[in-house]
Amino acid sequence: MTAAPLLSIRDLAVQYRTRRGTVDAVRGVGFDVRAGEVTAVVGESGSGKTTVAQSVIGLLPSNGRVTAGSVTLNERRLGTTELVGLPERRWRDLRGRCIGLIPQDPGNSLNPVQAVGKSISESLRIHGRPSRDEVRDRVHALLEQVGIDQPVKRARQYPHEFSGGMRQRVLIAAALANDPELIIADEPTSALDVTVQRTVLDLIDRLREETGTGVLFITHDLAVAADRADSVVVMRGGEVQESGPAAQVLANPASAYTKQLMADAPSFGRLVERETVVLAAGPAAVTAEPASATAGPASAAALVEVRDLRQVFGRGTDAFVAVDGVSFAVAPGTTHALVGESGSGKTTTGRAIAGFAAPTSGSVRVAGTEVTELRGGALRQFRRTTQMVYQNPYGSLDPRLSVGQTLAEPLANYRIGTGSRADRAERVAHALEVVSLPAEFAQRRPRELSGGQRQRVAIARALIVEPELVVLDEAVSALDVTVQAQILRLLARLQQELGLTYVFISHDLAVVRQISDTVTVLQRGRQVEHGATEDVFSNAQDPYTQRLIEAIPGASLTSGHWEI
Known part of the structure; x- marks a missing residue:
């Protein structure tokens, strides 16, 4: 007889209250996470991935609520628990003890004025390890378990003394402090270099294999899901597009959306068919290939x-x-x-x-x-x-300026064009057209744009001066x-x-x-x-x-x- 899943989600629906009305963020979502396995939930921003994770751990924003469905945890210490509608008093018993969370950003998830050892120990103290010596020894053991050398010394240090990869390991140590059966990893490697990412993912895999912990892995990176997940759930617009064993879903995707994600993932293929660009005509044409691929003297053709x-x-x-x-x-x-x-x-x-x-x-x-x-x-x-x-499309645009003002600023700085309002408006509209954005975006402010749209505006700002x-x-x-x-x-x-x-x-x-x-x-x-x-x-x-x-x-x- 097959063991019951560690986590069962059935027909989950979540709504957010906003100034513009009610938004259905998640509709009819259902899947399982089994002990000792990784279930990856993949999809683009706004697909509902993080909302599902927040529903599982009871940390939805104040304007969000579960309107339908069931989230059941089958935990060995507490038995079967329905998480939807659970009072906050019960959540305090579950979070950290039965369900651990590895958040996305290692730079912002640790208290900068608190030693990392104290950050790890908080969960231990909350869940009943009153002895100071016992807590200290457990913290040192956890740091060693996640591969941090000199754990006694490191426990006394502060987050700014750690690299991004080491801070992420500290967050993993904190999530594992009370040996939870379920770990929720919300984009735990998206901000890390490829080698550090691999180290962190190897660590999660090793700990999962050693302890039998189930992992709910939230990611937009299909390549990571392909390498690490046992099961994959593909989400779009708050709904599940398809789900099943990773080998089945990613090797033979059924939905058009999954196929598009696979086509867009650079690890799985070459999106942009690059051709040699001829920059001059005739026998002396210079191609896109540089004259020298070494660090020696550059060709006269080099820009x-x-x-x-x-x-x-x-x-x-x-x-x-x-x-x-x-x-x-x-x-x-x-x-x-x-x-x-x-x-x-x-x-x-x-x-x-x-x-x-x-x-x-x-x-x-x-x-x-x-x-x-x-x-x-x-x-x-x-x-x-x-x-x-x-890099950051959210930090590179002045939130006080409209898109049009942002794009017109370099025109004024370099005295490009006639300087008239009509001329600048025309140039701004053309710059938006170049990056495939409608002219009416000139009236919007950065907060009204998605990350991709903001990055297009940043590119338009760079191109408007014709570099x-x-x-x-x-x-x-x-x-x-x-x-x-x-x-x-x-x-x-x-x-x-x-x-x-x-x-x-x-x-x-x-x-x-x-x-x-x-x-x-x-x-x-x-x-x-x-x-x-x-x-x-x-x-x-x-x-x-x-x-x-x-x-x-x-x-x-x-x-x-x-x-x-």
Whole structure:
């Protein structure tokens, strides 16, 4: 006889009360989570994934309520418990003790003025471990269990002294403190580098196998679900599109939406059919392939030339070498990627190219101009030819300005056009059209836009001054796979139509392989590999590059592990 599921969700419906009326966020959702298995709930933002997770742990926002359905927990210590309608007093017994939560953002989920050991111990004290020695020993054991060295020392340290991956391990330790049978992991690796992501996912897998814990895994990353989940639930618009064993759903998707998600996931295929872009006619034509794929002397055709770039922060014993001897060239009309883990020097290099940071030494030339020598008005004019698009579409736009005001601002700064209201309105409308947004968006403010729409506005702001070069700093890493695919297609189209050159900064190697012509791999500020993207990915020479490539999720499908 098959054991009852650890968690059973049946016909779940959730509503939110808003100023515009009632919103049905989840409708008729049902699936199971079994002990010792991972059930992944996948879908884009707004699909209802997190609402389902919040319903399971009783942490819906104050304007949300479960209007129908059942959520049943079959826990060995408390037996069968219906979670819908449970009083708060009972929830205090369940949260942390029977159900553990690993939240999404390791940067904001720990108290910055509280030592990590105390953060972990809170749940232990709430659920009846009164002895100080017992709590201390358990905290040290948990830190060691999640792979943090020197647990006694680390327990006394504060979150800012930990890397992102280590903070996420602390959150896992806190979730495991009372040996819960169910763990809810809400996008636990979306903000992490690919190698750190793999380490954290390996840790969750190992703990699940050792303890028999069931895992409800919320993610928009189908590649992660393919590698880690036993079962997959695909959600869209608050409803389940399809569900079942991961091998069945992802290898042979039945719904059109799942097929689209699979097509959009960069780990599973090449979305953008990249062709060699001819930049000149006749026998002397220059193609998108740079003349040199090495760090040697750049061709005269290169738009960007970086030579022996070095950036040191601080002085004396406090000096930190962020970039150390980086050199590469980028041909016009191509995309060059800078990849590596956090702290590898990617953004520092990108800021030097865009003229936002003066390097300690080395040379940066863009279209023949030595950027490191520019000052004052000359530097200001240079920034018209080289623009930057940042990672966070929620933080890069002024919330006080309308979209139209945001786009018109650089026109005024660089005195582009006649300066009349009609001319600027026409240019703003054209910029929105270029990024496939309707002209009426000029009247909206950032809070009225989705993440993908905000990023399109940020791209439009960069393009409205007609630059030659755009530096994109993790410009798609914060986006769902579907929106990410739309932005990547947009960037490819704009590059072909406008002849743009991109420097694309990313820790997502699957995206880099899809969009870039050439790539530089950075590790702790040093360039460990450089060349044509396909050459580097198919024949990586440096062990660090090999580890990055091996850590790309989605191997279950791309390796042929499952029959498609």
